[in-house]
Every structure is written in C-alpha cells, then in structure tokens.
Amino acid sequence: MGEGRRETWTTEEFGSSHTGAVGVLLADGTVPDPAYFDSGSGPGGQAVSQWSVYDGRWAHVPRAAALRTVCSCGWAGPEHRLDWEVMEGQGLDLDDGGEDQADACLKDWDGHTEQVEATTIPLPETVTTLLERLEEEIDKLTRTSPVAAVRAARRLEVTAERGRLLDGPRHRQRPRHRTGRRRSRAQRGRCAEVDGPPRPLEPIPLTPPQAAGVTPARVYVVDR
Incomplete structure (x- = not known):
C-alpha cells in the first residue's frame, strides 16, 4: 500500500x-x-x-x-x-x-x-447475548464510573488474550x-x-x- x-x-x-x-x-x-x-x-x-x-x-x-x-x-x-x-x-x-x-x-x-x-465462523447465540449484555453494562459504567469501566475493559482484554494463546487465532471472531x-x-x-x-x-x-x-x-x- x-x-x-x-x-x-x-x-x-x-x-x-x-x-x-x-x-x-x-x-x-x-x-x-x-x-x-x-x-x-x-x-x-x-x-x-x-x-x-x-x-x-x-x-x-x-x-x-x-x-x-x-x-x-x-x-x-x-x-x-x-x-x-x-x-x-x-x-x-x-x-x-x-x-x-x-x-x-x-x-x-x-x-x-x-x-x-x-x-468467519459465527459465534454461538449464547455467547453473543452475553457479550451484548456485557457491553451494555460497561456502557453504564462509563457514565457512572469511568475508571471502573477501563478496569473492566482491561480484564476483558486479558481474558481475550488468554483465549487466543490457548486456542489459536482461528477462534477469534469479528464483533457483530x-x-x-x-x-x-x-x-x-x-x-x-x-x-x-x-x-x-x-x-x-x-x-x-x-x-x-x-x-x-x-x-x-x-x-x-
């Protein structure tokens, strides 16, 4: 490019x-x-x-x-x-x-x-529902406690990285x-x-x- x-x-x-x-x-x-x-x-x-x-x-x-x-x-x-x-x-x-x-x-x-x-392989519906609920809760935290929202986001980032290392890149999905x-x-x-x-x-x-x-x-x- x-x-x-x-x-x-x-x-x-x-x-x-x-x-x-x-x-x-x-x-x-x-x-x-x-x-x-x-x-x-x-x-x-x-x-x-x-x-x-x-x-x-x-x-x-x-x-x-x-x-x-x-x-x-x-x-x-x-x-x-x-x-x-x-x-x-x-x-x-x-x-x-x-x-x-x-x-x-x-x-x-x-x-x-x-x-x-x-x-890409679609996410199971149960996982999608959980992720959407989690996003909503973090959005609420952003308004009431931004610092806590950042901490929650970091926890998710660590969890996602752990899953990537364990299962390999083939399981990573694009956000819906x-x-x-x-x-x-x-x-x-x-x-x-x-x-x-x-x-x-x-x-x-x-x-x-x-x-x-x-x-x-x-x-x-x-x-x-």
Missing part, C-alpha cells in the same frame, strides 16, 4: 491485516509513487500518499485520474473516476472535488470487510456490532496547501472503553 503517510481505516477485529485507504490511479492506469516533500528547514522531509496531494500542482507530483480502495490484504476496489473538467469549472481542488469519490472508497472497503466477516464513522473534513484537516507541503492529519481520540477494545469501532488513523 505504499510507504507514504495517509489516512487509513481499520477494524478492531482484523487490525492491520485489513487496513484500508484511498488509493490513486493515474491516467495510464499505474499507481504513483509516494510524493516527497522537503521539510523546508534543514535535512529530511516526508513521503505522502494521501490521495488529495495528487492534483498536479507540484511538478514532481502527478495528477490523479481515479480513486479506488486498497487494502493491506491485497484487495482493491473499483475505480471512481475524477472529473477534472467539472472540478476546475467550479474552482474546486482535489480535496474538495474528490470527496464523493473518497467516500465511495470507504463504502467499498466497508463492503469488503463485511464479506471477510461473512466467511460495529460503530464509527469517517472523519469529517473539519477533523481530517486539509492534506495539501497551495503554498507548502501537507499538514499532518490528526487521529480521532477514542474514549477509554473503546480504546481498550470493548465497544467495536472503526478507527481512522494516519500512518506515521
């Missing part, structure tokens, strides 16, 4: 084995290399693969012709073509004009991970109920500025129970 920094998506169950991102295709169908930007103050710099930098404004960065989902497992989604004539006519840069295509890529990745989930959303434009920030290199994107902070792996969530982060 490239070495440059960019926004990525993961699920708590599959983790890095199914890390998704918006990929870029050029007009000839090839995948561009990460764009490199000098730091401007001394040695060093950063390589960036965020889709919104591929707008052709820098001589060393080509212009994207389409966006598509890419996954660390090797899967790639369908192409979503970019209409540069429309974007330029409306005075939009790629970050604004390509947002619908980027959102479509996220939906494609959601569908991909759901298909992966469908191939997933929450979360793609970050808004205000949260994502702008990856590219006309007069300088991209500003870093900041990850969404998670509340303690979610961070401890109790409430299923999709986590959107930026590779560093």
